[in-house]
Amino acid sequence: MVTVYEEIFHWEDYLKFGTRQFFRKKEHIYKQGEYGEGFYYLHKGLVRIVTETATGKENMLNIVIPNQLLGVQSLDQKTHFTTAIAVKDSVVYHFSADEFRKLMIAHPELFKLFSKSVIHKMKILLDRINLNALTSEQKLAVLLHNICDEFKNYEIPISQQDLACCTGLTRITVYKVLKEWQEAGIIEINKRKYFIKKPDFLRNLVS
Amino acid sequence: MVTVYEEIFHWEDYLKFGTRQFFRKKEHIYKQGEYGEGFYYLHKGLVRIVTETATGKENMLNIVIPNQLLGVQSLDQKTHFTTAIAVKDSVVYHFSADEFRKLMIAHPELFKLFSKSVIHKMKILLDRINLNALTSEQKLAVLLHNICDEFKNYEIPISQQDLACCTGLTRITVYKVLKEWQEAGIIEINKRKYFIKKPDFLRNLVS
DNA sequence: AAAAAAACGTTAAATAGGCTACAGTTGCGA
DNA sequence: TCGCAACTGTAGCCTATTTAACGTTTTTTT
Incomplete structure (x- = not known):
């Protein structure tokens, strides 16, 4: 991560x-x-x-x-x-x-x-x-959340592949989680760019 | 680990x-x-x-x-x-x-x-x-191998439970691997003490 | 602008490792 | 030396991830 x-x-x-x-x-x-x-x-x-x-x-x-x-x-x-x-x-x-x-x-x-x-x-x-003690969903949540903090907005300028690499998950797992979040309206996927709509959801996943 | x-x-x-x-x-x-x-x-x-x-x-x-x-x-x-x-x-x-x-x-x-x-x-x-990128078998192999290096002999003075804690695996997984190794003649279990008979096998698992 | 290389979307199948449960051992501490 | 607590042996089920596979889209290179 x-x-x-x-x-x-x-x-x-x-x-x-x-x-x-x-x-x-x-x-x-x-x-x-x-x-x-x-x-x-x-x-x-x-x-x-x-x-x-x-x-x-x-x-x-x-x-x-x-x-x-x-x-x-x-x-x-x-x-x-x-x-x-x-x-x-x-x-x-x-x-x-x-x-x-x-x-x-x-x-x-x-x-x-x-x-x-x-x-x-x-x-x-x-x-x-x-x-490593976290679930894959949590890993991703922590990562996205940190990235947002860093870049000071809710757009993730990082590829799915890199997200996989960062978390140590497979690309498929990352894809699945992201898709699920999209369906739940937590993030938005547009032209392979990810945009976080409900940052609080991610925050709650971890703490 | x-x-x-x-x-x-x-x-x-x-x-x-x-x-x-x-x-x-x-x-x-x-x-x-x-x-x-x-x-x-x-x-x-x-x-x-x-x-x-x-x-x-x-x-x-x-x-x-x-x-x-x-x-x-x-x-x-x-x-x-x-x-x-x-x-x-x-x-x-x-x-x-x-x-x-x-x-x-x-x-x-x-x-x-x-x-x-x-x-x-x-x-x-x-x-x-x-x-964390390794399989549970590899994790254990690395750990046992290191412990041997440290204690300068092939007897492991550490409980199954601790091995689990060190590797982050469950005790059951540790037990399973250990049992498998025992059946394959790689280690010997005696009175809850583990003795490595084929250290090379462990080494090869990782490198 | 074409070709090559990455990256992505999606599905299905295989599996490793986690969780639960419980009985049997060992050993410390009082 | 009795009893409790911590450790071990074993089975079976379950699910989260991984692997494999493959077509499509995007990006980079030439």
Whole structure:
């Protein structure tokens, strides 16, 4: 399940110490298994983080929105254990481990910022784990609800296929649930775009 | 799924700056939802980390072995989003956020140690997520295999019930798989103790 | 603009794993 | 050492999902 988490971390003042990089839509920022050195800060755009399981299935972990970090896993020169793909054209800042360490000595308050960001990441992963206890309908409800929160309106700009990938369900299951909701008037399907008419229904499904 | 991860982080030199605390078997070190302030280092003993899902089901996340951190989530004064329970009598050191921040200014190399430990935690969570893509047989295989690795022999000192809890399966499913394996001569069941006879079979199930 | 590649809609069949139930064991605690 | 509580063995039913299959529509590429 992908959750789009929104919490602002004020990295702006430190961006000048990172290296600015551009990535086009669908480009890989880093790949699972590759060596990394440092981490990235997403300035503009949208990035999705996926992981490949032992059986070769792709699994979306979360969507990174601007002002968040990504790729922290390889701060200490380990290989990445996830893959990051730009969903839209994106601007990121890269901080190498060494640079960042030096930077932190000069600005100790950076530690708080860093740890906050990382803990936030952990929270996301945990939520992702807890999702597995839910029914498929609930999984979808949580996902759609989060997406709406993020995009600030009730139109879902994500394909059925991606919804399947995000929740770990099959496309058929996603399709079935969506169809059911449509018949019940909870969502509207138009030209393969989904529009949520009764957000409260989704909310109630979970809590 | 619980994975017992073993990787040594050298915190010994800094323990004197923490507060030593003792916990008896089955005692809670911290609880989900409680406020925390800082983090813990497990010096001796064994701790299991569980989380309660929205539906009230308990979910074991991982087992913490000595030399690892726990409770990092509340470093920045947030509530804990997991619960830590001592499996054996345990000795932990608590570091308050403030203390640790000061400590890190004096010893910048601590940052590397801290980030390594945290990244390691993230890796564990990720593995946990990836498990959900597996069949119940595979989940159990991974779990048993990890436990063997950890305890360095082929006897499983964990109850069927706990195996169920670790994998998120029902006890009945665990029982069924175990019985099947027994009939196939892959494991031996004796007085409710499980002994793995063909570890390679388990390994092949996953990779 | 045509061709190729994704994505979607829908159905039917197969099945894995969950839930219920209950009796038999084991072992802790008083 | 008695009794309760927690754990295990087993059966059977049930349903939510998965898989397979296939035609249609949309999007991307050349």
